[in-house]
Amino acid sequence: MKVVVCHVEDLPAEERKIVKVGKRSIGVFNVDGEFYAISNRCPHQGGPLCVGRLSSWAESEIPGEVEVGGSARFVACPWHGWEYDLATGQSFMGPNEIGVKAFDVCVTSGAALSEDVAHAEEQRSPTATGREPGPYVAETFQVHVEADYVVIEI
């Protein structure tokens, strides 16, 4: 099933969105122009994986001499620092560690999308603004721009 996340312009490079698809929470990342989607549930203890720090791979053959290179596509769970590859969901803390679910992401033009796509709901913290909704709702209008969309495959 294809799920539309947002317009591609709404997820610029080095930003992320955490969206809800049904009961699942999924993090969608734009890393250096490449899109990745990964479950927002750390398989270790269920931590909110996708709010964690992104890093590149660090390589060292000699103590004290470290090379950090490549795109920053490893996300660290904020609870224990366990890291996962955004592309594969693979943790790399040893051969027997469990991976996390990764999803295919693509950018598709609006015209190419069929009508049966689902729409992800962006998750926002209810206390993000800290303000009570007021009594009035001003009239708003739908604005639509023909553009490319970020779509994840569930």
Add this chain to the structure above:
Amino acid sequence: MTAMTLTAAVDCDLHVAPSSLGTVLPYLDEYWRSYIEDSTVGLSHPGYPLGAATTGGTPPSSYDELAPVLNAANPHRAILTCLALDGVHRNPYYAAAMARAVNDWVREEFLVRDERLRAGIAVSPLDIPAAVQEVERLADDGRFAQILLPVRGDVPYGNRLYHPLYAVAQEHGFPIALHAWGRGGKAPSMTGVTATYLEDYSSNAQIAQVQMMSLVAEGVFTRFPQLKVVFMECGFSWLPPQLWRFDKDWKGVWREVPWVKERPSDYVRRHMRFTTEPAQLPQDPHQIAQVVEMVGPELLMYASDYPHQHGDGFERLLAALSDEDAESVLRGTAAAFYGDLIA
């Protein structure tokens, strides 16, 4: 209990010690003989107060004293440990001179007289270039099997300061043997010197834990992939929780030490061994078997630790081992670990 006797065993830690500085004076030059006379340095070692039950008496100070001990157990090989240079001092030149003297004394008094004997090359952490020189001086002798350092160093043993010594150890295949205690006056705790021998005696395991983590975390085995380390007289039953914690924390903070490419416990299991005295174990044989399974019997190497007395833990350990594991602990693991050095 295993059917195997100690006859085929490798005893990795058998103590000898000069009875007085006079014993090693012939191996020192005139300057150091007068230094010893003037400075009142001594051999007294706080790790083994002579009246304490754990000390078990005086180590042999001559081959005539050692021979009955050796003949009673009659091991295939026994590796002598002489800690005499770790007295109460901080003079690196004295330490280096004493290392040479002690090693020469051990060679002339014991090693040349009995083919069953090997010894650790005693070196001081006070002067690593001097330690490297001492190892190179004795490397081709053929009767030395490891490099002996006190587990209480001046800086944790992963530090780059020690790496030249690890390079020469790896080159010659010598394991680094970290033996309980250290120079007189070395605090057994980061928080300072203890008030009692009880605390001091009980502290070797926690010091070994610090050194074990330092060696792995500072990348010693990445830089020296053939290096081997044996912890002597520091216990081993503390390993399971310590290794679990070490692995667990590494998963979260590995970026600090990207040269640690495998789980820390993988390095420990590949590069490190632990001698069987003291065997700090529960009484219940089933619980002993559980501890041994968690530690891994392949990490353990037999040591009589004569003359020191740590209780009957080793007998209980042996009783809990399968015949195959007992053979490994008594002989096989040491034979593989030391290789040609004890062949």
